[in-house]
Amino acid sequence: MNIIISGKNIVITDGLREAVNEKIGKLERYFNDSTEVHVTLSVEKERQKIEVTIPMKGSIVRAEQVSSDMYCSIDLVEEIIERQLRKYKNKLVEKKQQAVSFSQAFIDNSYDEEEEIRIIRNKRFEVKPMDPEEACIQMELLGHSFFVFRNAETDEINVVYKRKGNTYGIIEPE
Numbered sequence: 001m002n003i004i005i006s007g008k009n010i011v012i013t014d015g016l017r018e019a020v021n022e023k024i025g026k027l028e029r030y031f032n033d034s035t036e037v038h039v040t041l042s043v044e045k046e047r048q049k050i051e052v053t054i055p056m057k058g059s060i061v062r063a064e065q066v067s068s069d070m071y072c073s074i075d076l077v078e079e080i081i082e083r084q085l086r087k088y089k090n091k092l093v094e095k096k097q098q099a100v101s102f103s104q105a106f107i108d109n110s111y112d113e114e115e116e117i118r119i120i121r122n123k124r125f126e127v128k129p130m131d132p133e134e135a136c137i138q139m140e141l142l143g144h145s146f147f148v149f150r151n152a153e154t155d156e157i158n159v160v161y162k163r164k165g166n167t168y169g170i171i172e173p174e
Helices: 014-030 070-094 104-108 132-142
Strands: 002-008 036-044 047-056 059-067 146-151 157-163 167-171
Touching: 002 014, 014 036, 014 047, 014 070, 047 070, 059 070, 132 146, 132 157
Parallel strands: 002 036
Antiparallel strands: 036 047, 047 059, 146 157, 157 167
């Protein structure tokens, strides 16, 4: 496993690098040697943030943690990733997805699935053509965190979603 550490508005000290390598290095038992782990440490005002991204064939495992202490954030993000991996491991391996990124020992070891994914509602609605700004307003009026709409300019299905800091994002097909 190859850990790539970068920083935004922070100098990566030897102590931080050692803490990241020690904590995130614990995940090594789950992955093979060629797996890359991207770790970004950042500071915004009083917020110490760590983002961990592990690109794998077909998808990405990602977690972020914010606290007032960077070392605390490092500890917490490792636990989050480990929980995600245990939760979805059986499903991923059964479907033969991303198994190439996992170590054989992790694949062979069985974990209890914490929670089964259950779809309890299927909703159909008319997708009205509108511009992205109108879709954001509609999303706010409904009190949702995302909204599906037909983009009036491109005539394609898009999704707007609410981000942290009261900003919005849009997902468009390629």
